[in-house]
Amino acid sequence: MxxxxxxxxxxxxxxxxRELIEEIFARHLANPELDVxxxxxxxxxxxxGDLLFTTDGFTVQPLEFPGGNIGSLAVHGTCNDLAVAGALPRYLSLNAFIEEGFEIEQLERIVRSIAAAANAIDVRIAAGDTKVVRRGEGGGIYLATTGVGLRPAGVRPALDRIQAGDRVLVSGPVGDHGIAVMLAREQFGLHGDLRSDAGSVLRLTQSLLDLPGLHFMRDPTRGGLATVAHEICRATGLQVRLNDSAIPVRDQVRSVCEILGYDPHYLACEGRVVAIVSPDQAETALERWRGFDEGCDAALIGTLLAEDAHVILQTELGGARILEELEDDPLPRIC
Amino acid sequence: MxxxxxxxxxxxxxxxxRELIEEIFARHLANPELDVxxxxxxxxxxxxGDLLFTTDGFTVQPLEFPGGNIGSLAVHGTCNDLAVAGALPRYLSLNAFIEEGFEIEQLERIVRSIAAAANAIDVRIAAGDTKVVRRGEGGGIYLATTGVGLRPAGVRPALDRIQAGDRVLVSGPVGDHGIAVMLAREQFGLHGDLRSDAGSVLRLTQSLLDLPGLHFMRDPTRGGLATVAHEICRATGLQVRLNDSAIPVRDQVRSVCEILGYDPHYLACEGRVVAIVSPDQAETALERWRGFDEGCDAALIGTLLAEDAHVILQTELGGARILEELEDDPLPRIC
Structure with missing residues (x-):
């Protein structure tokens, strides 16, 4: 080209x-299933086992940020949705909406990241399509990925399995992705070397599948930990009580949040898992997660209670406040 | 809302x-598999049978046109790709990239068309995602659909089964979609009541699957009939010889093409099939297609020859010209 x-x-x-597809997409994404x-x-x-199916769209700005780019994100995001449902991701479709004038060199970097992220977890890009839109009618590039995975028979983490008394675990610090992308925008005169947590959660989710006490998993992306807590609260009618001091938040994330008035509980992660586990197996789950690099900061952060259906943040001094459902967007275009 | x-x-x-998804998408697309x-x-x-997988993106402008809109197109386009591969479409994922400021009433019309098109061929929207992009960074709405279908064991229409002597069939007039969308733009002071052929080809494709002489099918979308002919030519090394006077083209399409200098062979269809069939079964295939409303104008339009690998258009007066591979786009944003 x-x-x-x-x-x-x-x-x-x-x-x-045809040249674009053959020389950029097919060249990097070549595998036995991809027949362009x-x-x-x-x-x-x-x-x-069960065939699992999920989809996600990606519009992150900037397209490249410390720790990833829209391409790796599009693979991780969709594969992580399969992973938290208990499945092994196997195949992806990839749609690209590319704006006229987009640099082919940058496109190639993005496609290369797609290939690397997919290869790392043995997932194949099996179908793809590109559309080019006029200058001024796109944001450089938007991606959509749809994933197909296989879930072993008998595995079914689901909202309806959550019970009062269950524990809330998180696999690592929250808000890294949100703040890393925000810093990459250099909007507020803020700079930093924080990396996004964007990555695969597959090892973490697979490590818990044999625990009968594993009731539910979700990756806290758009809307963050608080939004996952709200989904659980709404679906179960239980109170989600989170222990503020137990929730891992990096110092740099905390500082930026203090400066800009953000609440880290609402910030997107792209490589974390929230798991709801029976009390007797919570410690086992935590130990398993801590055995992985990507789970070394895993923490037990809360409990499900048969009380008023709210998401309550309990503070160190014994106080408690309700974490409301997200309405206004602290950081748009984060994924 | x-x-x-x-x-x-x-x-x-x-x-x-959550409200947008529940009140617009989930309400119209409700089915047992869709769990938002x-x-x-x-x-x-x-x-x-085989699990088949395909994906397509949609950026048509205008979003609504006589005979369809971007929503019905997004269902038909992807399901037709499964259909021409010999599969029965079963599930779709749906991604929407919506521009800030988009009218919710129009969104609802589009989602309603998605539901109608999917219901008509018993396909379920099983996964979805929406992203909102800033004003000026989208084209109203872009859609991507990924389809999963089942192909019966033993059915395998494929480029490598095409042989010299095979006949080329088309299920109806070519170029209706391209010209209908172009007219809907009202760009050149041209108006007309031409409807797009956008629709499902599933009955047409299913009707041929038991014919051992069915070697290949494709729907001539972007790039039209000539582009399908080029794909066949390139993949097989055979000459695709088309008989100009046998190719069905509506008068209105022909007139607009003459005024604007377009060649109808390169214009997109969205509800037609090209089939490559052995000579002994070509008439049978044609009769079956003609038994359907959507195939009533089906025609035998050409032959595969073991000669120079070109796409040749044979004219009524005995002349012949090479149909070159499409380079410049006569009508961008047609699907």
Whole structure:
């Protein structure tokens, strides 16, 4: 390919589009399932267990940030949704909406990150499509990924399995992704070397699947930990009581939040898991997570109570406040 | 929902987004598999045959046109890709990238069309995601759909099964979609009542699956009939010889093409199939197609020849010209 920028002709179904697909997408994402000349491909898949399905769109700004870019995020985000549902991610589809004028060099970096993130967890990009939109009608590039995974028979972490008395675990510090992306925008004159936590949670989720006391898992992305707590509260009618001092938050995240008036509990993570586990197995789960690099700061942060259905943050001094449902967006375009 | 327009808060993971999803998307798309509170859903699926997978993005402008809108197109486009591969479409994921300020009334019309198109062919929307992008960074709404289908064991229409002597069939007039969308733009002072052919090809494709002579099918979308012919030519090394006078083109399409200098062979269809069938079964295939409303104008339009690998258009007067691969886009943003 000789062009340096995407033009509308790269989206028209003809030769330029074929070259773009072959030389950028197919070259980096090559695998036995990806046939860029097929209308649809067959997915080789074992026939025991449940077939799981999920999708996510990505519009993060800036497109590249410390710890990742929109490409790695698009792989991790969708695969993590399969992972927290108890599945092993196997195949992804990839849609790209590319703005006219987008630099092909940057596109290639993003596609290379997609390939690396997928390879690291043995997931195949099995279908893809690109569309080119006019200058001024896109944000550089938007991605959508849809994932197919396999969940072993008998595994079913689900909201309806949560019980009063269950413990709330988180696999690491919250808010790193939100603040890392925010700092990368250099909007408020703030700078820092904080890296996003964007990454795969697959090892963490797989490590708990054999625990009968594992009742539910979710990755706290948009809306953060508080939003996951609200989903649990609303679905179960139980009170989610979180212990403020137990919730891991990095100093740099805390500082930025204090300066800008953000609450870290609402900030997006992209590589963390919240797990709801029966009280007798909470310690076991925590130990397993702490055995991984990506889970070394895992913590027990709360309990489900058969009391008023609120999300309550208990502070160190014995006080307590209600964490309201998120309404206003502290940081748009974070994923 | 009280809002009339999409705001950034509809994309932030909080209450507004939950309301948008519940009151617009979930309400119209409700089905047993769609759980808007789940990270990933299990797809009930028989365990014989091949699992087929495909994806497509949609950026058509205008979003609504005679015969369809971006929503119905997003269902038909992806399901048709499964259909021409010989599969029965079963599940879709749906991604929406919505621009801040988009009218919720129009969104609802689009989502209603998605539901109608999916219901008509018994396909379920099993996963979805919405992202809201800033005003000026989108085109109203972009959609991406990923489809999962089941193909019966033994069915495998594929480029590598095409042989010299095979016949080329098309299920109806070409270019309706391209010209209908173009007219809906009212760009060139041209008006007309032409409807897009956008629709499902599932009955057409299913009707041929038991024919051993069915070698390949494709829907001629972006790049049109000529682009499908080029894909076949490139993949097989055979000459695709098309008979100009046999290719069905509506008078209105032909007139507009003459005025604007377009070639109807490169214009997008969204509800047609090209099939490559062995010579002894071409008439049978044609008769079956003609038994459907959507196939009543089906025609035998060409032959595969073991000669120079070109796409040749043979004219009524005995002349012949090479149909070159599409380079410049006659009509961008057609799907």
């Amino acid at each position: 000789q062009d340096k920028q995407i033009s509308l002709a790269h989206g028209n179904g003809g030769r330029f589009m 000349h097929a209308d649809a491909v067959a997915l080789p898949l074992e026939r025991d | 009280q809002d009339k327009q999409i705001s950034l808060a509809h994309g932030n993971g909080g209450r507004f987004m 509170h789940a990270d990933a859903v299990a797809l009930p699926l028989e365990r014989d």
